[in-house]
Every structure is written in C-alpha cells, then in structure tokens.
Amino acid sequence: MLTASLAGDAPKFWRRKQANVALRWVVGGSLSMLTVVLYLGPVRTLFRFTVLHPTDLTICLVSGVLSSLWFLVVRKKKLIPATARVATGAAQ
Numbered sequence: 001m002l003t004a005s006l007a008g009d010a011p012k013f014w015r016r017k018q019a020n021v022a023l024r025w026v027v028g029g030s031l032s033m034l035t036v037v038l039y040l041g042p043v044r045t046l047f048r049f050t051v052l053h054p055t056d057l058t059i060c061l062v063s064g065v066l067s068s069l070w071f072l073v074v075r076k077k078k079l080i081p082a083t084a085r086v087a088t089g090a091a092q
Contacts, residue, residue: 037043038052052060 037047038049044051
C-alpha cells in the first residue's frame with residue numbers, strides 16, 4: 001500500500017523520476033526481517049510461527065498484488081484523491 005500510495009497514477013517501477021532511498025530501506029528491511037522471523041529456527045520458535053508452505057506464500061503474494069492493483073484502480077477512478085488535503089479548520 002505504501003508503494004501504491006506513492007506511485008501517483010502509475011506504480012513506482014513504471015515511472016522512475018528519482019530514487020527513493022528511504023523506501024528501499026524500509027521495504028528491504030521489512031522483507032529481511034520477515035524472512036528471518038519465518039525461516040530461522042530459534043527466532044521462529046520465539047514468535048511461535050511455523051514455516052510457510054508454497055501454497056501459503058502464493059496466497060500471500062496474490063493477495064498483496066491484488067490489493068495493490070485494487071488501490072490503483074480506485075485512485076484511477078478518482079474515488080480517492082491522489083493528494084489528500086489535511087483539514088486545517090480554516091475556510092477554504
């Protein structure tokens with residue numbers, strides 16, 4: 001959702017105006033920590049997780065892609081504005 005909200009009208013990887021280093025660090029760090037928690041035995045036991053099977057991973061991947069695409073479709077139809085205004089209480 002973060003990458004979809006930053007994308008504007010197109011996903012970030014389709015339009016490359018400038019590199020977003022912080023986004024890369026957040027996404028990379030999140031994926032790295034998720035991998036460690038799910039697949040490193042002692043850490044997995046600490047959090048009481050089990051190993052994800054290929055079917056589970058496929059379901060997660062498909063739902064993530066579909067939810068991001070749905071968010072882009074909703075924004076494309078102008079149901080959610082691309083830039084939301086913050087209400088300041090002053091007359092606009």
